[in-house]
Amino acid sequence: xxxxxxxxxxxxxxxxxxxxxxxxxxxxxxxxxxxxxxxxxxxxxxxxxxxxxxxxxxxxxxxxxxxxxxxxxxxxxxxxxxxxxxxxxxxxxxxxxxxxxxxxxxxxxxxxxxxxxxxxxxxxxxxxxxxxxxxxxxxxxxxxxxxxxxxxxxxxxxxxxxxxxxxxxxxxxxxxxxxxxxxxxxxxxxxxxxxxxxxxxxxxxxxxxxxxxxxxxxxxxxxxxxxxxxxxxxxxxxxxxxxxxxxxxxxxxxxxxxxxxxxxxxxxxxxxxxxxxxxxxxxxxxxxxxxxxxxxxxxxxxxxxxxxxxxxxxxxxxxxxxxxxxxxxxxxxxxxxxxxxxxxxxxxxxxxxxxxxxxxxxxxxxxxxxxxxxxxxxxxxxx
Ligand code: F6P
Numbered sequence: 001x002x003x004x005x006x007x008x009x010x011x012x013x014x015x016x017x018x019x020x021x022x023x024x025x026x027x028x029x030x031x032x033x034x035x036x037x038x039x040x041x042x043x044x045x046x047x048x049x050x051x052x053x054x055x056x057x058x059x060x061x062x063x064x065x066x067x068x069x070x071x072x073x074x075x076x077x078x079x080x081x082x083x084x085x086x087x088x089x090x091x092x093x094x095x096x097x098x099x100x101x102x103x104x105x106x107x108x109x110x111x112x113x114x115x116x117x118x119x120x121x122x123x124x125x126x127x128x129x130x131x132x133x134x135x136x137x138x139x140x141x142x143x144x145x146x147x148x149x150x151x152x153x154x155x156x157x158x159x160x161x162x163x164x165x166x167x168x169x170x171x172x173x174x175x176x177x178x179x180x181x182x183x184x185x186x187x188x189x190x191x192x193x194x195x196x197x198x199x200x201x202x203x204x205x206x207x208x209x210x211x212x213x214x215x216x217x218x219x220x221x222x223x224x225x226x227x228x229x230x231x232x233x234x235x236x237x238x239x240x241x242x243x244x245x246x247x248x249x250x251x252x253x254x255x256x257x258x259x260x261x262x263x264x265x266x267x268x269x270x271x272x273x274x275x276x277x278x279x280x281x282x283x284x285x286x287x288x289x290x291x292x293x294x295x296x297x298x299x300x301x302x303x304x305x306x307x308x309x310x311x312x313x314x315x316x317x318x319x320x321x322x323x324x325x326x327x328x329x330x331x332x333x334x335x336x337x338x339x340x341x342x343x344x345x346x347x348x349x350x351x352x353x354x355x356x357x358x359x360x361x362x363x364x365x366x367x368x369x370x371x372x373x374x375x376x377x378x379x380x381x382x383x
Contacts, residue, residue: 012043012044012045013042013043013044013045013113013114013333013334014044014045014047014110014111014112014113015034015038015044015045015046015047015112015113015114015115015116015330015333016046016047016048016049016056016061016107016110016112016114016115016116017031017034017035017046017047017048017049017064017080017115017116017117017118018048018049018052018053018055018056018080018115018116018117018118019031019052019078019080019081019082019118019119019142020052020053020082020083020084020085020117020118020119020122020123020126020127021052021082021084021119021120021121021122021123021142021143022082022084022120022143022144022310023076023077023078023082023310024142024143024144024154024155024156024159024160024310025076025077025156025159025160025310025311025312025313025314025315025318026142026155026156026159026314026318026319026321026322027077027078027080027082027118027142027155027156027322028072028073028075028076028077028078028079028322029072029073029074029314029318029319029322029323029326030118030140030142030155030322030323030325030326031048031064031069031072031078031079031080031118031326032069032072032073032322032323032326033322033323033324033325033326033327033329033330034046034116034326034327034329034330035064035068035069035326036069036327037326037327037330037331038064038330038333039065039066039069041330042330042331042333042334044330044333044334046063046064047061047062047063047064047110048061048062048064048068048079048080049061049080049106050062050080050081051080051081051082051083051085052081052082052083052084052085052119052123053083053085053086053087053090053099053103053126054083054085054090055080055081056087056103056106056107056115057085057087057090057092057099057102057103057106059106059109061110062080073319073323074313074314074319075313076310076311076312076313076314077311078118084122086122086126086129087099087100087103087126087129087130088100088126088129100129100130100133101133103130103133103135104130104133104134104135107135112135112136113136113333114136114137114138114333114338115127115130115135115136115137115138116137116138116139116140116329116333117130117137117138117139117140118139118140118142118155119139119140119142119143120141120142120143120145120147120148120154121143121145121147121148121357121360121361123139124139124141124148124341124354124357124358125358125359127139127354128354128355128358131338131339131354136338136339137338137339137354138329138332138333138337138338138339138340138341138342139340139341139342139354140155140325140326140329140341140342141154141155141325141341141342141343141344141357142154142155142156143155143156143157144156144157144159144160144187144188144194144309144310145157145187145188145189145191145193145194146188146191146193146194146362147188147189147190147191147193147361147362147363148341148357148361148362149356149357149360149361149362150341150343150352150356150357150362151341151343151344151345151352151357152343152344152345152346153321153344154344155318155321155322155325156310156314156318157193157194157318158315158317158318158321159312159313159314159315159317159318160187160194160309160310161193161194161197161198161201162315163305163308163309163312164184164186164194164195164197164198164202164237164305164309165197165198165201165202166202167184167198167202167303167305168184168198168199168201168202168203168204168235168237169202171184171235171303172202172203172233172235175233175234175235176233178233178299179232179233179298179299180233180298180299180300180301181223181233181234181235181236181289181292181293181296181298181299181300181301182233182234182235182236182300182301182302182303183236183238183285183288183289183292183300183301183302183303184198184204184235184236184237184238184302184303184305185238185239185240185285185302185303185304185305186198186237186238186239186240186305186309187239187240187305187306187309187310188209188210188239188240188241189240189241190210190241190361190363191209191210191211191239191241191361191362191363191364192209192210192211192212192239192241192242192363192364193364194239194309195207195208195209195237195238195239195242196209196237196239196364196368196370196371196374197370198237199237199374199379200370200373200374200377200379202235202237203235203377204235204236204237204379205222205223205226205234205235205236205379205380206219206222206223206234206235206236206237206238206379206380206381206382207236207237207238207374207379207380207381207382208236208237208238208239208242208381208382209239209241209242209364209381210239210241210242210243210363211363211364211365211366212242212366212371212381212382212383213242213243213244213245213247213248213382213383214242214243214244214245214381214382214383215244215245215382215383216244216288216291216292216295217295218380218382218383219236219288219292219380219382220291220292220295220296222234222380223292223296223298224296227296227298232298234298236288236292238285238288240285242382243281243284244284247281247284250277251274251277254270254273254274254277255274257270257273258270258271258274285302285304286302289301289302321344324348324349325342325344325349328342328349329342332351337351339353339354339355340352340353340354341353341354341357
């Protein structure tokens with residue numbers, strides 16, 4: 001990859017770090033991996049900015065020394081705090097403003113040589129926007145959604161997958177006892193990795209993901225077939241971004257309308273129509289439940305897993321990954337490398353150009369082995 005080797009060579013290298021976007025289990029382990037490697041092996045000075053890019057703007061920071069980094073390996077969340085602020089479009093003083101120059105000032109004030117940003121797709125993009133302002137940036141891929149391209153997996157996905165799988169497991173006994181349909185909604189934004197992974201691992205009878213628009217009739221038929229074969233309960237794992245075929249077509253049309261809007265008035269109308277569409281969509285899992293009750297005559301209940309998937313202690317796998325990614329970031333910094341994301345590659349890591357992951361989302365390929373596996377064991381995917 002072509003990466004910049006812009007970090008100044010001098011006795012002490014000053015490193016800033018921040019965590020941004022939705023938190024994930026394993027962030028503290030990554031901070032510890034970076035921090036301890038920085039202190040004990042590479043002799044780097046490390047400061048952490050609070051609450052994502054907002055802390056960088058307001059110069060709110062903590063020196064990440066031995067005591068700050070101790071005892072955090074197994075703790076969920078992030079000791080630095082996080083936010084969804086975007087440097088180039090930040091709400092400051094009641095107005096959306098480009099605050100990147102002010103962030104560059106904080107970077108310079110601390111004589112930073114590099115800023116490490118740990119985050120999901122949005123953070124990769126935001127970090128890149130600061131790289132465009134001349135900062136040396138290095139990122140780590142973290143999100144429970146597992147939707148960052150050019151990395152095998154993202155930090156936090158394994159923990160969330162474990163939590164969602166346990167939920168699917170546990171829902172089986174109550175669905176069985178009550179002869180009910182139970183719909184379990186996972187997070188994952190517009191990627192189906194969590195619902196698919198937990199659905200396959202937990203043996204859901206139906207799995208609905210955004211990549212495969214569904215037809216309610218097909219789901220109802222699959223459930224009725226189970227009933228007829230003596231299985232009077234069904235578990236449906238649905239991703240929060242999954243949509244019916246009809247809704248997906250409607251969304252595509254509204255997106256087209258927005259793109260082709262000619263003037264300001266048309267643009268505003270198209271934007272509003274899209275906003276209304278998404279607002280109406282927020283209750284679609286509840287609607288799916290009602291429709292399935294109507295079509296099957298079975299009782300149906302909904303469990304929305306929500307933030308429980310992001311909370312608490314990281315899995316062993318995420319702790320290992322976080323420690324590795326953090327340590328590798330420190331090693332790359334010492335080599336003077338920036339403008340990259342430290343990606344997961346097989347058993348190890350690799351540096352990928354930051355630009356290559358910006359504005360892209362890794363969704364589930366339709367021929368992915370988990371999709372094939374689900375079909376092979378008779379799981380209905382709604383199509
Ligand atoms: O990106 C992680 C994630 O948990 C998504 O799965 C979910 O759609 C979103 O964040 C929720 O965002 P927020 O924390 O802003 O409510």
